[in-house]
Amino acid sequence: MMRTAGKPHAIRGCVVAGIAADRPAGRHRDNIEEWFRGYGVDGFLVHPPYLPGGIEDFVDLVIPELQSRGLFRAEYEGATLRENLGFERPKSGYAS
Secondary structure (H helix, E strand, C coil), rough: EEEECEEECCCCCCCCEEEEEEHHHHHHHHHHHHHHHHHHHCCCCCECCCCCCCHHHHHCCHHHHHHHHEEEEECCCCCCHHHHHHHHCCCCCCCC
């Protein structure tokens, strides 16, 4: 859990997949991991309470821990969406 001035850091007012914040950032990470591993959830909508700082809190406090747990990519392997999804490039109807 992140701490600021000796107090647990909470992401105030952020909503992650229906969970309101005002809770420690660690709770978000744990909930996301539980849903991902237990229920096959493959994506989340993050709604920060204000911009740009609200999303910065989520990125700085939650994403690094999800990356260390293997739940969020640090970088993509391919150069295109098709490559990252594992699809082959379709043959052109115009090429011979």
